[in-house]
Amino acid sequence: MTLASWNRLAETAVLLDGFHALKHAVRFGAEVPVAVALDREAALALADELAPDVRDALDALLTEVPEPTYRSLVPRPHPTAVAALAVRPSRAAGLGKLAHTPRTAPVVVLDNPRNLGNAGAVIRLAAGFGVTGVVTTGTLDPWHPTVVRGGAGLHFATVVERLTVPELPPGPLFALDPEGDDIRGVKLPDDAVLAFGSERSGLSAELRARTDHLLSLPMRPQVSSYNLATSVAMTLYHWSAGSPSAP
Ligand SMILES: C[S@@+](CC[C@H](N)C(=O)[O-])C[C@H]1O[C@@H](n2cnc3c(N)ncnc32)[C@H](O)[C@@H]1O
Structure with a gap:
């Protein structure tokens, strides 16, 4: 070589x-x-x-x-x-898998994430829970070498694409925000699109406008928010606990 x-x-x-x-x-x-x-x-x-x-x-x-x-x-x-x-998987193949319905596991959306380590940790979670894919919006490259390193090479176990908000795959959109309804009262469907805000500023106005349900993770009042990847972990665990098709 x-x-x-x-x-x-x-x-x-x-x-x-x-x-x-x-x-x-x-x-x-x-x-x-x-x-x-x-x-x-x-x-x-x-x-x-x-x-x-x-x-x-x-x-x-x-x-x-x-x-x-x-x-x-x-x-x-x-x-x-x-x-x-x-070889990076083709974008056309990834988009085809994201658009395919009926979906048997959610798509995770990171709305303008900033931290490469968080993106890698989320892709690793997505692979572990067998989700359909991880979509990022904004400028971060989800195939950046630091993201691939953080994801332990598990980009190949799910779909990983960068899209704009209007291009998000079909399905009911559940966005996670500390101001939402308590997630413990909601069963997340297998075709859910689960969206999470940026580390700095939370969910964008554009994503909020597309949201069907705003959900919160349990947290005591004095705490402002959880880490992004931790929030994805709790949400996917909640989905898996209510879904017979989860691993
Ligand atoms: C670090 S937080 C963002 C904090 C940001 N300063 C804000 O204003 O929302 C990153 C993302 O994790 C999710 N998150 C964190 N804590 C949460 C909670 N208690 N309930 C629901 N989502 C939460 C949300 O999607 C949030 O946008």
Whole structure:
């Protein structure tokens, strides 16, 4: 693997930084044209221990590279010293899955999120709960390498797209806000679109205008709000507790 060919691929591909990101991407069907490790045997030993289901695939993929090469490929090397590039799923395929009805699991919308770590944590949650997809509005790139690292490569286990509010998928829109009705009195349907506001300013006026139901998470009065990813976790847990199709 030369720096030039890695860089050429990296212009359009998704950086998988670390063993867990590569493991998840392969497990959920990502196309991975190149994967490198500082110590190939150590990486395969990790696969034997943590991911025997993808061990053979990793054996076929991984190329050992010397440390200077590895450091030139990955700006902030992961402790597992494994990195790869994956082909980003097509936008058309993602939009098709988001629009497909009847939907058996919600879509999560992050309305203009600002924090890359929060976006990654939400994608990891979405994968764990088997939701249909995560949509962001605004300027944050949900495929940014820091988001993919935070999501542990689980972008390939759900749909991840950036859309405008008018482009949001169909379905009843439940927006989460501390001023809403208590979520504990509401059963969230499987075709729900669950929207969450930005860390700084909450839900935008445009998203509020599209909202069918405003819901709140239980919180004592002196506390202003929860963290964004934590709010998504509680809401998805509430959905899963009332849905026979949730994992
Ligand atoms: C950090 S909060 C935003 C705080 C922001 N300063 C505001 O004015 O709303 C990020 C998002 O998490 C969700 N959230 C946080 N606490 C919540 C609660 N108690 N009930 C419902 N949603 C909540 C909302 O969607 C909120 O927009």
